[in-house]
Amino acid sequence: MKIFKAYESGFRRSLNAWKGVVIVWFFSLLSVSLVALPMKGAIKAAFGKSMVTDKLMGGLDVEVLVDLGASLRILTHFFSSGLFFLILAGFLANSFLAGGLFDTLKKSDNRISAAEFFRASAGNFWSFLGISSIISIIIIIIGFLVVGLPAGFISNLHADSEKTPYIIVLISILVFFTIVAILNLVADYARSWQVTKEKKSCFKALGFGFNRTFRTFFPSFLMMFIIMIVLVLFNLLVLKILGPWRPVTGAGVLLLFIVSQLLFFVKVLIKTWRYGSVTSLMEQSNPDDNLV
Amino acid sequence: MLNLKKKFIPQISQIGEDNLQPICADKFDLREILLTTDLMKKTLLTILSLMFINCVSNSQIINREPLSPRITGYRIEAKLNTESQTVVGYMEAFWVNYSSDMVRDVQLHMYMNAFKSNKTTLYSEINSKASLKETEKGRIDIQTFTAADGANLLPSAQYFSPDDGNLHDSTVIQVILPQAVKPGDTVSIKVNFETKLPSRIRRTGYADDYYFIAQWFPKFGVYETTGMRYRMTSGWNCHQFHAHSEFYANHSVYDVKITVPNEYIVGTGGLLLDETDSGDGEKTLTYRAEDIPDFAWTAWPGYKVFTEQWEHVKITLLIPGERLEQVERQFTAVKNALEYLTKNVGPYPWPHLTFVDPPAKGSGAGGMEYTTIFTSASFFKIPVCFHVPEMVTVHEFGHAYFMGILASNEFEEPWMDEGINSFWEERIMDHYWGENSGMIDNPLLRISDKSISRISYVSSGSRQVVSNNEYSWNYPHHTYSMMSYQKTATWLYTLMGIIGEETTNEIFREYYRRWAFKHPSGKDFINVVNDIVRNTHGDEFGPDMNWFFDQTLYGTGICDYKVSDLHNIKLESALKDSTLVDTLKKNLPAHDTLYKAVACIERAGEVMLPVDVLIHFTNGDEVLESWDGKARYKDFVYTGKRMIEWIKVDPEYKIRMDVNFINNSMTQDPNRIPLRRFTNKIISLMQFFVSAFTL
Structure with missing residues (x-):
């Protein structure tokens, strides 16, 4: 019951925080466009007045891509460095904007103005950056230990059975996914708690996050695990919709853009729902949060 | 040319321990023998009885008639020792001198010695300086080597390295015969050998209890006569074992008995004739193979065996x-x-075919061909949309034709087996699995098999350092695969684009008719192309197609045709100035402006091929021009009311050697929809990706 209540409350809170969701979506579109639009210009220049683009109407044509020659190498470098920049910018932006989001979500019926949102974002930034950095480093290390090491070991192993390595890798990924769910929970509890405090300290917040996660492990984990599965399924659905969709008219391309941005908006909303559900669960368990 | 029908063609079954003398029909006369002594009469009886046995045993087992001349044959008894990872064998083999020469030696492959140390030619060519562990070493030890009459041939045997003079390589052995072999005579040998298998499978070897055993017995080289392939003088063609080369051998008959522990499942390139249980935990399997250039086998307890019939x-x-x-x-x-x-x-002439999908631990044996047995390559749970297992199977099976039946020299002209076979593999894959999805067939990504070859060739920075006309181990800068597989397949597609699909098929049918079970060379293939193209198209492409092969097979140039510009120039000023045109002007309504429309085409590469140029006008007219493609540029000029809207050189992308399809066309109004669509998807992809990386 506690979980359902958290879901319901989280969902309501996330809807109330729509302004925050719009800000997150807009920032994402803006930052990605900073990389994608110059890239589009470069691609356009590489193809010039060629009609070979007709070959791309049916989808990606690897021969055409390879024929780009030096331009393809430049585009690849541009894409990879752009992606690195975006991950970095996204990480910082998430640390910033999550402050506002969590602040909006802390009361179920609270509506917040944009100014308040950014004020809260700024106030929580350093603490949230610390929480995100520490949890991300832990995830990377655990990823290496839980998935990287077994995969590396298996690739050098002449096992009799081919099924065994396959199963080991699958289990590794599942274990990693489970650990990520737990660490997400820690981060969310920590951030949820942090926005209620005047004095900002990422270590104290993380302490609370770990404490709360393991004190209320079963309902918390189950709730987070289900939300993560929803997110994974949603991502697969997006891939299924956008991947094979190949509009051949200008209006179709515009529709593709609108639908893809709507889907991303929903994705941000689901993430906010996650934040809201964790906040709600925390408030249900101990509204005064005097655990630390 | 020898008339084979007049010769007594020995079969391997006749080379029993009691009958190892070289036998040839024109070497004895029965009436003469009858007139000699009693001893001779007894001899005659022996010979007659043996001939009777021969008549029975010589009868073809697999095919009614021999498909190839019986130049070499082998009878081998082999026992796999799974404790020591060795094959202990006894071999009787013959070689018939079909030449008109007196031959003083025989040369044999001893290819397992390629694994003897890290100084062999094999390991030198792969730049492996790390010393081999004892288990990684392989070798073939000859214990006895005798002639038919029992004469010990070992003292007159020596290893030598005809390709690179490497003193550490012992993959070719030369045996000086006590007496020169006359034309038509047969050399018979008896060899006891032990082959130690290497633990790191590189086409051959073992991994744990998995065995793939190839190049495991002493095998005759090919004695090439003057005029055969490129021979100026007769001699042995017996190359060393190289890292990037396959093999060359006569079509032979094989009678092979293999003894393995009972639990092992065996697959070979032969037809199973008999299986006996020796009662001591081992079984002996008897195989017969005819008209194949090599005999390889595999043994592993983990195999599951499935059989199906195709015709x-x-x-x-x-x-x-x-x-x-x-x-x-x-x-x-x-x-x-x-x-x-x-x-x-x-036609595929054998009634049997075995193919093997090696387990992961034996993956080094994957993707290799021995005519009637070949290995595929796959892995557990490979998705159906990835056609890699199918592609490898189709490719390796194709070698039954391009190397097996049409037994070109893989050392000296690797394009003839790998390149031609890749061309057919790609045609088969794209025919049966989809024109655009022969390799990958997923809604998100589709790739044809023929694209892979073109991509590899076009994107290679070393595509011009060497021609296809090179020995397999001489390709510099790691170009062996790109040149012999991918470039060849790409220019064969180009040839097909020029002469048409049906003519191409007819070329290969004729190539098969002329050269099946022989050793064709590149020039033999070109001769077939020239004959068929001339018969089908007359002089449309000139007196022969050598101009094509000179540029593609023997040349290093690239092919690149491009549209450099298109103009539509108003002729208004000319109309005003010219009285002649003034007359015209009077007749023209105001909106009927005249244009000089120019399509500018250039040849940016060295290769000159005939190309089509399709020009589309604003009024919907289309003109298909043919250009011989020889000049550095060509302008197509049209004067009239119509303007050029777009131009395409090689509109159907038939010239797949063209290294850049992007510059093949030009339009006033490019279609930007795919680019906008692509950008939209990139934006979404990046948004979701970055979001996944943030908490």
Whole structure:
């Protein structure tokens, strides 16, 4: 019951925080466009007045891509460095904007103005950056230990059975996914708690996050695990919709853009729902949060 | 040319321990023998009885008639020792001197010695300086080597390295014969040998209890007569074992007995004639193979065996038990290849075919061909949309034709087996699995098999350092695969684009008719092309197609045709100035402006090929121009009311050697929709990706 209540409350809170969701979506579109639009210009220049683009109407044509020659190498470098920049910018932006989001979500019926949102974002930034950095480093290390090491070991192993390595890798990924769910929970509890405090300290917040996660492990984990599965399924659905969709008219391309941005908006909303559900669960368990 | 019918062609079965004398029909006269002594009469009886046995045993077992001249044959008794990872063997073999020369030596491959140390030619060529562990070493030790009359030949045997003079390489052995072999005579040898298998499988070896055993017995080189292939003088063609080369041998008959522990499942390139249980935990399997250039086999307790029939061919698949979901895929692939090659090249002449999907631990044996046995390559749970197992199966089966039946020299002209076979593999894959999805067929990404070859060739920075006309181990800058597989397949597609698909098929049918079970060279293939193209198209492409091969096979140039510009120039000023045009102007309404429309085409590469140029005008007219493609540029000029809207050189992308399709066309109004769509998807992809990386 506690979980359902958290879901319901989280969902309501996330809807109330729509302004925050719009800000997150807009920032994402803006930052990605900073990389994608110059890239589009470069691609356009590489193809010039060629009609070979007709070959791309049916989808990606690897021969055409390879024929780009030096331009393809430049585009690849541009894409990879752009992606690195975006991950970095996204990480910082998430640390910033999550402050506002969590602040909006802390009361179920609270509506917040944009100014308040950014004020809260700024106030929580350093603490949230610390929480995100520490949890991300832990995830990377655990990823290496839980998935990287077994995969590396298996690739050098002449096992009799081919099924065994396959199963080991699958289990590794599942274990990693489970650990990520737990660490997400820690981060969310920590951030949820942090926005209620005047004095900002990422270590104290993380302490609370770990404490709360393991004190209320079963309902918390189950709730987070289900939300993560929803997110994974949603991502697969997006891939299924956008991947094979190949509009051949200008209006179709515009529709593709609108639908893809709507889907991303929903994705941000689901993430906010996650934040809201964790906040709600925390408030249900101990509204005064005097655990630390 | 020898008349084979007049010769007594020895079969391997006649080389019993009691009958090792060289035998040739024109070497004895029965009436003369009858008139000699009693001893001779007894000899005659012995010979007659042996001849009777021969008559019985010489009868073809697999095919009614021999498909190839019986130049070499082998009878081998081999025992696999799974404790010491060795094969202990006894071999009787013959070689018939079909030349008109007196031959003073025989040369044999001793290829397992390539694994003897890290200083062999094999390991030198792969730049492996790390010393080999004892288990990684392989070798073949000859214990006894005698002639038919029992004479010990070992003292007159010596290793030598005809290709690189490497003193550490012992993969070719030369045996000086006590007496020169006369034309028509037969050399028979008896060899006791022990082959130690290497633990790191590189086409041959073992991994744990998995064995793939190839190049495991002493095998005759090919004695080439003057005029054969490129020979100026007769001699042995017996190359060393190289890292990037396959093999060359005579079509032979093989009678092979293999003894293995009972639990082992064996697959070979032969037909199983008999299986006996020796009662001591071992079994002996007797195989017969005819008209194949090599005999390889595999043994592993983990195989599951499946058989299916395709017309006259019994197909056997050996596959790990964990990959059973791929059985149907594998059979479909091999049957498709059989059907396509039978229809477009020639019949598959053997009634049996075995193919193997090695387990992961034996993956070093994957993707290799020994005519009637070949290995595929796959892995557990490979998605159906990735056609890699099918592609490997189709490719390796194709070698039954391009190397097996049409036994070109893989050392000296690797394009003839790998390149031609890749061309057919790509045609088969794209025919049966989809024109655009022969390799990958997923809604998100589709790739044809023929694209892979063109991509590899076009994107290679070393595509111009060497021509296709090179020995396999001499390709510099790691260009062996790109040149012999991908470039060849790409120029064969280009040839097909020029002369047409049906003419191409007819070329290969004729190539099969002329050269099946012989050793064709590149020039023999070109001669077939020239004959068929001349018969089909007359002089349309000139007196021969040598101009094509000079540029593609023997040349290093690239092909690149481009549209450099298109103009539509108003002729208004000319109309005003010219009285002649003034007359015209009077007749023209105001909106009927005249244009000089120019399509500017350039040849940016060195290769000159005939190309089509399609020009589309604003009023919907289209003109298809043919250009011989020889000049550096060509302008097509049209004067009239119509303007050029777009131009395409090689509009159907038939010239697949063209290294850049992007510059093949030009339009006033490019279609930007795919680019906008692509950008939209990139934006979404990045948004979701970055979001996944943030908490």
